Amino acid sequence: MHEMAITQSVVQAVCERMGDAPVRRVCLEIGTLSGVVADSVRFCFDLVTEGTTLEGASLEIVQPTGLARCRDCGAEFALADLLVLCTCGSANRELLAGEELKIREVEVLA
Amino acid sequence: MCATCGCSGATSLEHHEHDHEHGHGHGHGHGHDHPETRTVTLEQAVLARNDALAELNRKWFAEHGILAVNLMSSPGAGKTTLLERTIRELGAELQVSVVEGDQETVLDADRIRTSGAPVVQINTGAGCHLDAQMLAGGLRTLDPPESSVVLIENVGNLVCPALFDLGEQARVVITSVTEGAEKPRKYPQMFRAADLVLLNKIDLLPYVDFDVAAFLDGVRRANPGAEVLQLSATTGDGIAGWYGWLRGRSASTSTLT
Numbered sequence: 121m122h123e124m125a126i127t128q129s130v131v132q133a134v135c136e137r138m139g140d141a142p143v144r145r146v147c148l149e150i151g152t153l154s155g156v157v158a159d160s161v162r163f164c165f166d167l168v169t170e171g172t173t174l175e176g177a178s179l180e181i182v183q184p185t186g187l188a189r190c191r192d193c194g195a196e197f198a199l200a201d202l203l204v205l206c207t208c209g210s211a212n213r214e215l216l217a218g219e220e221l222k223i224r225e226v227e228v229l230a
Numbered sequence: 231m232c233a234t235c236g237c238s239g240a241t242s243l244e245h246h247e248h249d250h251e252h253g254h255g256h257g258h259g260h261g262h263d264h265p266e267t268r269t270v271t272l273e274q275a276v277l278a279r280n281d282a283l284a285e286l287n288r289k290w291f292a293e294h295g296i297l298a299v300n301l302m303s304s305p306g307a308g309k310t311t312l313l314e315r316t317i318r319e320l321g322a323e324l325q326v327s328v329v330e331g332d333q334e335t336v337l338d339a340d341r342i343r344t345s346g347a348p349v350v351q352i353n354t355g356a357g358c359h360l361d362a363q364m365l366a367g368g369l370r371t372l373d374p375p376e377s378s379v380v381l382i383e384n385v386g387n388l389v390c391p392a393l394f395d396l397g398e399q400a401r402v403v404i405t406s407v408t409e410g411a412e413k414p415r416k417y418p419q420m421f422r423a424a425d426l427v428l429l430n431k432i433d434l435l436p437y438v439d440f441d442v443a444a445f446l447d448g449v450r451r452a453n454p455g456a457e458v459l460q461l462s463a464t465t466g467d468g469i470a471g472w473y474g475w476l477r478g479r480s481a482s483t484s485t486l487t
Binding site: 148225 | 271278357451
């Protein structure tokens with residue numbers, strides 16, 4: 121259950137970047153291969169934001185899906201999980217998307 | 231306050247970059263629909279703070295020629311037994327010291343101390359993993375010597391520790407044959423993060439239903455670059471491979487300074 125620590129990191133980072141400005145909306149990118157469960161972050165968000173400038177803010181989570189390029193044959197293919205091989209049989213792949221774990225933007229009172 | 235973008239708190243992280251654009255062109259109304267708010271693009275890694283602290287740890291290890299290895303496994307895979315044997319047989323040669331991570335108790339630290347290595351225990355309480363800040367605090371207490379080896383025993387957990395960079399030079403994942411061969415398929419994130427995978431308790435292979443080939447295939451799917459060594463920390467079978475790996479990594483780390 122690292123989502124609590126992850127959500128605390130979000131709140132800490134937003135507070136550091138935005139100072140005292142009340143935050144109305146937070147948009148996160150959590151890739152489907154990031155190892156972080158978006159629903160758990162949603163669950164933690166209200167608890168963790170209580171008493172901070174983020175209290176009452178809405179939470180949007182964008183979830184990019186997995187995409188990889190095969191280092192052997194060059195094909196690009198979708199990854200539902202980290203075990204999917206290229207159609208050529210190779211596991212040697214470069215992940216292009218799906219591992220995102222970042223704060224995309226916030227909306228604050230002007 | 232940050233002079234370029236007007237955001238606050240920009241002084242606390244060195245890597246702060248002015249990569250945000252105040253939301254122009256983001257269709258948020260900008261003084262029309264919601265005149266009271268503004269959108270600020272951050273594009274910042276959620277774990278940026280941990281990553282920055284991990285980089286400081288990594289720099290400190292490099293400056294002191296110290297090899298730091300992050301050992302991760304589920305509870306009961308044999309991390310502490312492996313450490314005890316490694317300290318007894320290699321501790322003096324490589325000047326091994328240990329950072330022990332557990333939610334509670336100093337039981338493992340006591341076992342390591344009895345084996346003869348300096349050790350610091352970090353209790354994470356409710357936390358399910360070590361992070362870079364905890365390690366930095368532990369290192370201040372441990373104060374390992376130049377050109378030595380620091381083995382970090384992470385909290386027993388095959389999920390959370392994979393996400394948190396500690397500033398280590400290498401990640402080792404330990405699985406035992408009593409856990410089942412499907413572990414790499416169930417926890418690919420952890421195996422994907424590994425430089426080395428140790429398959430422990432191979433002395434028990436005759437007594438358990440463990441498909442080594444299926445295990446190796448799972449590791450390859452999750453991480454084709456990971457090296458895999460099979461050993462028994464109890465009997466010592468295959469342990470020479472682990473010692474060889476540690477010696478090699480330690481030698482290349484200490485000569486970098």
